[in-house]
Amino acid sequence: MFRNARLSLFLPFLVCVCANGAALAQSLPQPASQNGISYITGGVGEDEVQAFRAAAPGYNLRMTFASKTGSYLSDIDVTITSGAGRSVLSVRTEGPFLFVRLPAGRYQIGAQTRHITETRKIQVPAHGGADLRFYWEDPDRHGVMRVCKSCPDTARP
Template identity: 30%
Template sequence: MARHKGKAALALAWALCGALAWAQQPGTDAGSMVETVATPAAVKYLNGGAGDEERSALMAQWPQFPLLIVFSASGGAYAVADGVRVANAQGTTVLEVAQAGPLLMVNLPPGEYRVQARVGDAVQERRLQLGSQPQRLDWRL
């Protein structure tokens, strides 16, 4: 049993490493797993959740992120958007993520935001108001 717990812990650590990404100032190495966002301050986010264990590990982190977006297909199965863009009330892009989901958690300050999700040539948009409590947005692609 101890060996099984060790494997589960290793799988959980691996899933978290694969799911964690930091948006940093321009100049980040394009060959790394770190994505670049041209904003005055870095926006922390988690992206992933392909398997049950990875989703559970990500959901444990949700209280640290004001916004959780859960992408699903029309039949209810989890889905991945080709790209997601988040803009603030002034229209400035604060985050862009390629291959977002099925879970995308974003650390944003309270305020108004416009979120666009792209699948193929189709773009869907949602407007939201973030407050002090974490908010979940269930999004059918």
């Protein structure tokens, strides 16, 4: 009797887990490749964010792009150059995440938005991975100059 009760509770659970796994797999973009380097970019919407979190261990360089106020950013031009100065990857992000599979080694990462470029040097390990986060000033505030430090901030609603 208990066996049938457990089975009747387990089957709906198993169906839900499989359905959620399929939904996550569908929301994850297919990996692209450039110069033999595999990568995924995206992360728009909660389903995609969850899918990227699940896929993260499969990539040894994981980058996130956001404003300093915490808003995620997209359409970031990213270039990855090897330690020898050879261009490895050049891509525009389709969301706040860019996950890349690179051979172990030293790289320089350039990320540009609104004519502002951030550059980082990183060592990608042979085992495990590296996480990079790029932050820019809030796009709505770019170029706003405050003349008076004690004046109220009228640029924000």
